[in-house]
Amino acid sequence: MIEIHTDGSAIDNPGPGGWAAIIVEDGSKTVVRGGEEHTTNNRMEILAVVKGLESVPDSAEVAVFSDSTYVVNTMTRNWKRNANRDLWALLDAEVARCTVSFHWVRGHDGNPMNEEADVLANREARRLSTPSGASLSHIDEAGKVRMVDVGSKPDTERVAVARGSVVMQPETLGLIKSSGFDKGDVLGVARVAGIMAAKETAHLIPLCHPLPLHQVIVDFELDAARSAVNITATTKTTAKTGVEMEALTAVSVAALTIYDMCKSADRGMRIDAVRLVSKSGGKSGDIVLEDVS
Numbered sequence: 001m002i003e004i005h006t007d008g009s010a011i012d013n014p015g016p017g018g019w020a021a022i023i024v025e026d027g028s029k030t031v032v033r034g035g036e037e038h039t040t041n042n043r044m045e046i047l048a049v050v051k052g053l054e055s056v057p058d059s060a061e062v063a064v065f066s067d068s069t070y071v072v073n074t075m076t077r078n079w080k081r082n083a084n085r086d087l088w089a090l091l092d093a094e095v096a097r098c099t100v101s102f103h104w105v106r107g108h109d110g111n112p113m114n115e116e117a118d119v120l121a122n123r124e125a126r127r128l129s130t131p132s133g134a135s136l137s138h139i140d141e142a143g144k145v146r147m148v149d150v151g152s153k154p155d156t157e158r159v160a161v162a163r164g165s166v167v168m169q170p171e172t173l174g175l176i177k178s179s180g181f182d183k184g185d186v187l188g189v190a191r192v193a194g195i196m197a198a199k200e201t202a203h204l205i206p207l208c209h210p211l212p213l214h215q216v217i218v219d220f221e222l223d224a225a226r227s228a229v230n231i232t233a234t235t236k237t238t239a240k241t242g243v244e245m246e247a248l249t250a251v252s253v254a255a256l257t258i259y260d261m262c263k264s265a266d267r268g269m270r271i272d273a274v275r276l277v278s279k280s281g282g283k284s285g286d287i288v289l290e291d292v293s
Helices: 041-054 069-076 085-097 112-129 170-177 186-199 244-262
Strands: 002-010 015-025 028-039 061-066 099-104 156-167 213-223 228-239 270-280
Touching: 002 041, 002 112, 015 041, 015 112, 028 041, 028 112, 041 061, 041 069, 041 085, 041 112, 069 085, 069 099, 156 244, 170 213, 170 228, 170 244, 186 213, 186 228, 186 244, 213 244, 228 244, 244 270
Parallel strands: 002 061, 061 099
Antiparallel strands: 002 015, 015 028, 156 228, 156 270, 213 228
C-alpha cells in the first residue's frame, strides 16, 4: 500500500498558489511540489493529488489523504464538477491506472504528514507571490531611503520565530554542556543577551520601528550530530508592524555571545543559517517557511 498525503494553497484565492504531495512507500518518503502564479485553492488541491499519483507505478494500491472536502467528496460522493474540469480529467486518468481510495483528514489537527504538506504548499505559494519587479519598501519613488509609514495600519497580534546555529568542535560543545568555561554559564548569558538585543532592535537597525514587545523567548538545543548549538527565538507583540527583525536580532546576538564566550577554546567556530522560519499577524497573514514544531 502506498500512501499519498497532499495539500494545496493559494494566496488571496485566486492568486499565487502551491501544491505538495508526500508519497510514503515501505517506510521511505518522496516529496513532489510546485506552484502556479495565478490559481485557486481548489485547483491546487486537485493538482497535488494528480502529481502525487503521477509518481506511482501502474496498478499500484494507493491511499490518498487530503484535508480538502472538495477533492475527497467529489471523488467519493460524486459532487458536481462545475469547475476545474481539466484537472478532474487528469485526476480520473491517474485513478484509472491504479486502485485508489480517498480519505479526508482534518487540517491543522496535528497530523504530521498533513502539516508537512501544508508547509510545503504554502512555501511554494509564497515563492511565487513576490513578482520579479517587486519594489523595496524602504526606498521611495525618488530612490531615497525612508522609514515606512505604518500609521494607518491596525494593531494586530504578531509573532515571529527565527533560528540559527553556532557550529563548533565537539570538545567546545562538551564544555558548554558542562559549564566548563571560566566566563560562566554560556547559554544563560547568551539567552539574556538575545532578549536584551530584541528590545534594542530599533536602535540597531536604522529603519525598524520601536515596538512594545510582550514576550521574547530564546531557547537552545545542543546538537551533538552537527556539533552545534541551535538557537530559536520567538518574539511577540501587538502592533502595526511585524517582529521578524526582533526575532532575527535575538538569534544573531545570542549566537555572537556564544562565539565571544567560547572563542578562546575554539577559533574555528562559525555562525550559521540565521533565518526567519515563521511569522503571523498583519495583512500578509501567516507565513511558515519551516516546520516550527
